[in-house]
Amino acid sequence: MIRTFLSLVPADLRRTVRVHTALTVVSVIARALGAVLLVPLVAALFSAEPAKAWPWVGALAAVTLLGWLIDWTVAKLGFAIVFALLETGQQQLADRLTRVKLGWLNHENTARSRQAIAATGPDMVGLVTYLITPLVSSVLLPVVIGIALLPISMVTGVVALALVPVLFGTFWLAGRLTRAADREAAAANSAFTERLVEFARTQQALRASRRVAPGQSHAGEALEAQHRSMTKLILMQIPGEILFSIASQIALIALAATVVWQTISGNLQVPEAIALIVVIVRYLEPFTALAELSGALEGASGMLRDIRAVLEAPTVQHGESEAPAAGSVEIAFHDVSFAYDAATPVLDGFSVRLEPGSTTAIVGPSGSGKSTVLGLLAGLYEPTAGTIRVNETPLDALTGDARERLVSMVFQEPYLFDGTLAANVAVGNPSASDEELGLALSLARLTEVTNAHPDGVALAVGEGGSRLSGGERQRVSIARALAKPAPILLIDEATSALDTENEAAVAEALTGDDTPRTRVIVAHRLASIRAADRVLFLEGGRIVEDGSIEALIEADGRFAEFWRRQMSASDWRVGSQTDV
Template sequence: MIRMLLRVLGHEYARPVRRTVALMTMTAVAEGLSCALLVPVLRALFGSTPADAWPWLVAFGAAVAVYAVLRYRSDLSGFLVGTTLLRGMYHRLGDHLARLPVGWYDARRVGEVSVLAGQGVLQAMSVIAHLLAPFVSACVTPLTIVAVMIAFNWQLGLAALAAAPVVAAIQIWAGRSTAAADAERHDRDREAAGRVVEYLQAQPMLRVGGRTAERFRLLDDSLRGLQRAYRRTLLSALPGVVGLTLTVQAVFTVLLVLGAHLALGGSAGAAEVLSILVLAARCADPLLVLSDIAGKIRGARSELAGLDAVLRTEPLPEAPEPVRPVGRGLEFESVVFRHGRRTVIDGLSLSVPEGERLAVVGPSGAGKSTLLQLIARFYDVDAGVVRVGGADVRAIGTEVLMEQIAIVFQEVYLFDGTIEENVRLGRPDAGEAEVRAAAAAARLDEVIERLPGGWAANVGEGGALLSGGERQRVSIARALLKNAPIVLLDEVTSALDPVNEAAVHEGIERLMAGRTVVMVAHRMRTVRRADRIVFLDGGRIVEEGGHDELLRRGGRYADFWNVSMAPAASE
């Protein structure tokens, strides 16, 4: 458990964790030894001279004081180390997630990561702060007391010691019997979290379909499965709890009978037997809570295993000696890219000279957006090479590559903050005049003027307080402020109304000026501004040329153009 914790966190945390575990162990030993002093105290009290108990009572009080100090220090250390580990875990997880390829984030993993980053991290890191001290105490304190019992009466001590392997065997058996149920419960937890996210995202569709009062079947099924998994977990843990309780009670009964036999036979005094039975009873308390603590630790271990699996996911490799691109041209050379079992890009070769505007069109699923993602190295190709400025994108450092590229997506995500903070993400060190100029070029200043807070207006989580066109203008202003030499545009106007589309087009024109541009568009009017057009289908280039040239050929592009322009002509 500790080894996995240190593997997840990194070995720089090994020293404070080991120091805390050692302090907790010392505390548990001190607790056992302080309890052991009850034996001479009770012997003296029940002997012929009860006044002889005073020195032992003083020693007992001193031992309890030492234990109290150690307990305070160990609990404080546990909380402090737990807080440090929690902060370190969030930093490490966040840094690692930021380095994973975008393709790793499918719909299923959104729910999994949200559970891991919230409940999972808190439960895993609670081991040091809340669970480790009682677990160490439940294991070490009874063993210390048993060692003292052996010193006072070897028969009763060995009888108590015989219970140790039985208790250990029950814990191992209980852990194995609940392992499958625990794994299923955690899987169901993650599935249910994903279904909740899906249910929330599907609200517009459900309401438009008049299904506001109807239960979401997939979510209901997932929650019922989670309920069944929790029930199986509880039932599988029950034999271990009952077995441990019966074992502890049986051992105490054996000690009671054996003590009575020794007292009646004259082998031990009544006071001695009574004091040892008091110690045995003191052993029972931590042992009885051991199963509950062990169950919580197993749950935390499962969360740690999930975090470990995420952190073991390999990010895209970084070149040991990264190079800098020379120029702004783009090139695809015999590129093959597969997503799962499907070949999305199949042997594609394409070059975009510096300063050229290339439009990529084609049916849905042709691989258009994937081309942009390969340029930005959201994925690595399975074969072939993608070059930026003459350099393989795999040989360019991530930060250097991102400096060369500005991306405007159809779906814009804004962080919960002000408009100015979101624009400044393009270049945080930009001056105020540069930020204002970028906003004016994107026609974002029109939006700012009508918002109550102006530049300080909050956009809400994901930009929920702005319209789609307003979010798109923020995104364009951000890209303009970045001033990157390569611009990637992915369906930036396909969901906008005419007024916002005109404003966004104006901002896009200013963004594209003098830059190498690759644009993906469904609205065919936007491709007229391109220097060259490629028609993509099945991950291959079917046609390539200028707009007028492709129309004269009367091929796939011409058919696509005629179909897309037919609704406009009918209006």
């Protein structure tokens, strides 16, 4: 837990953390001395010369004042650390997520990432101010009191020190009883959150298909699972609390018996014995505080586990080579294999060389690996075997910035950010001029959208592009890709949401813009691949046909069959009964 917390602290504040920790220890020592000084003070007060108590009163006052000053400094340093974490913690996790391998971001890890980023806000403030400092104090204070008692009452000090591991061991055991239940409750809570978000986002589809009740039942099942896990957690906490309470009572009896025995045997005076009883109560207070902090401690442990999971997630590795800044490039796959999991390979021994400036269409049945080829080129995934080279430079040897500059991609399911249409197009090239953005908008047939709206390019698209139609969202995604002057343009079913007229126009724009590029297109429709110089037909993760459109049609193989089906579908029309 401490290691994860320290990993979030900026390097320039590590010294502040060390000073904070050292002063916390000094503060604990001051409080322990303040408690133990009661023994000689009370003994002097009830002696034949009560005036001898004044020096002890002065010492107690000095130690108390010192403790106040140190506590004030510790609080000030703690807030400095907190504000630094607020500024850098979420950014650090967000930066890490941009480099995490996409395969790691499954349902569970996505939920953990969301919770981890949220936790580096106000929750982290509470962790430092209200948990770590009291926790350190509660752990150290009984030990320091036990050591401070040794010169005053050796037997009481030894018993106090001997009881420390017993009490902490009981506390650890009580925590262990609830730890598994706590993790189960955290997992159930994450599942419920994801189900609830899913239920809210799919209301349109659920209501249209009259499936609201079944959809609601999924969220209801997750809620029931959460209630069961929380009930189990509460029930598991009860035996732990009882166990720790019994251990605390035994410790109190043992220490009180030690003081009584020493008093009866004449080793302690009655005033000293009374003062020692007060010290014993002070000795046991931190364990009570620990019991009260146990729930928050488990919650913080879960929070830091989520943060650690993100910080230790596997990331895409980059090299030090730079890619060409502009111009089309040669792409080569050398015996590439890839699998999302070990049991189901998607690509197997995939090898192909694409000429600079060429347009290559990849077609094939669903699951043949078409989109995976684009994902590997875009750096979204890494090959499990083999290499991918651009101008003879392996992709994994490029720097992160070079990888980003190399590729522009149109996704099959585009996502738009909540902002203006112009801002969404500029995501691909933030430094693009108005002229460059205008050209991209024109090529993607978006000018008819901007001209029809009074806000023009300042049109707010809504969250996820909700204010645009599916075809308009796709065209924004296409314009975004065209605005980026990347030497490789990857297109994954870019025109699937467009009507026939816009499909043909946009397909022509994708393959005919003036930016020198090497283009790779995945498509199922003819308009997207008519301008291709070369076609690769994939099946089972392998290239089964390779050549120009004319050559493959003449070969009358798998591609020719695909072509005929597409031609037949494009000729289909709705007619009246008299046409039959």
